[in-house]
Amino acid sequence: MADILQLSPEAADYKARLERFMDEHVYPNEAALFETADTQEDRWEPLALMEELKAKARAEGLWNLFLPDSELGAGLSNLDYAPLAEIMGRSHWGPEVFNCNAPDTGNMEVLVRYGTEEQKKRWLKPLLDGKIRSGFAMTEPKVASSDATNIAISIVKDGEDYVINGRKWWTSGAGDKRCKILILMGKTDPDNPDRHRQQSMILVPMDTPGVNKERMLPVFGYLDAPHGHGQLSFHDVRVPQENVILGEGRGFEIAQGRLGPGRIHHCMRTIGRAERALEKMCRRLDARSAFGKRISDQTVWMERIAESRIAIDQARLLTLKAAYMMDTVGNKAAQAEIAMIKVVAPNMACKVIDWAIQAHGGAGVCDDFGLPYDYATIRTLRIADGPDEVHRNHIAKIELRKYRDPGVERHRKQSAD
Structure with missing residues (x-):
């Protein structure tokens, strides 16, 4: 520890x-x-x-x-x-x-x-310099995208190019005028018997003919401008073959490499937001009186403050454990811990922020203290990067495997040691 x-x-x-x-x-x-x-x-x-x-x-x-x-x-x-x-x-x-x-x-x-070196030169360098921004196009409106094998947008080889047709939504960053490039996941080999080899990721410049912003999607009424989440259509969008990342059929492999660290980042940012909500709660409760004493001295609020403190610290420790395992034994060995933090952190933060809203009374539901916006953004994380239900199922399968195949858990413990 x-x-x-x-x-x-x-x-x-x-x-x-x-x-x-x-x-x-x-x-x-x-x-x-x-x-x-x-x-x-x-x-x-x-x-x-x-x-x-x-x-x-x-x-x-x-x-x-x-x-x-x-x-x-x-x-x-x-x-x-x-x-x-x-x-x-x-x-x-x-x-x-x-x-x-x-x-x-x-x-x-x-x-x-x-x-590739050319992809890095053209897109990575300006992203590192902060000169442009990017979007990630994975979720689709017509399928249950919690199962990524459902993703159906078509990527068809045609000569020296790929042609893309279909729609995406909740494409993060698509509203920003600095957004110049998308990483899009779609189907290049729909008949492959291995359903995890049907998908590829491809770089799509936003100014490519046929890329259309249909609308920007609000979250609980917030547009999150100038960043935003877009619904996009792709009609005969033609990009060169060299825009495929890593190669055809490698989309799931890339997604796993992308989402592991990303979930750590999301969870720690979420813990930071919950920590600040607790601070706001404590300051508000200490500054107000009701029924002859400070609201912070009311037993119900002392209990909620204590529960918030416990929950935040628990989430932080579990997230640090997941980060430690990723560093020492790799993302695959840490998959249960990564899934656990993805469930724990947003649920914890939603609860703490909700209590902070309650502590502020009427002020909590307007934007004076930023709490409704905090709740809206954190609530989406129970869906983004895989919904709670998918992560819980994954955790349960890993847990059950210990008893069905004891060698799996023995190997996992040896890797962790």
Whole structure:
């Protein structure tokens, strides 16, 4: 446990610098960022203030902290990066300031791991520099995308090109005018008897003829501009064969490599949001009185504060364990822990944020304290990157396998040791 809790000196330095930057630059500008995003004439234009903050962060060396490759990012392990993701996640705007925001982080990781040199030159370099943004097109409106083998958008080889036809929705980042490239998952080999070899991932420039933004999808009424989640149609979209990532039929392999670290990032950011909601709850309850005493002294609220503290710390420890296992025995050996944190963290945060809303009374359901927006964004994570039900089924299968094949658990324990 000591190994899990102990930050490396390098990560501890990043943590101190990151906390200072958040205090000096991010928190004081949150209200202005939200106001501009809501009121500017074109809601999908980049925010000038955000670009100023990003320039400051990069100048201070707080940039691409998520990448374990020291030549491209901070060179930190999953375990060392986890507390940094939590700090950034305390603010909706935090991750983008440091170029550590989804879906760009996952897309950059895909290009680092699986991209060709030409793909890296054309798309990875400007993403690393923060000059462009990207989208991830996986979910489809006509199928239950919780089973990714259902994904049906057609990718057909035609001469030197692939031709794409179909629709996607909840394409993260599609609204942003800086979004120049999509990573799209679709079917290249629908008749392959191995259903996990039917899919491929391909790079689709947003300005390719036939790519159409049908609409932007609100989440509980929030458009999340200028980022957004789009419903897109693809009509005879033609891209060169060299845009396929890793090769035909490798889509599931890439997805697993992408989603493992991404789930760690999501969970730590979620824990940061829950931690801040608890802070807001405590300050509000301490500042208000009812029935002759402070609301914080009411037993029901003392219990909720305690339960929040316990739940946040439990989620954090489980997430750190998953990060530690990913670093030491690999993503495959850590698949149960990764699935567990994906269930635990959003459910925990939804509960804590809901209590914080209740603690604020009428102020909790308007946007004065940012709690409705926090709840809306965190609630989506019980669906995004795989719904709770899929992860629970996966956890149960791994658990049952221990008793059906004892050698599996013995091997897993030996790997962990």
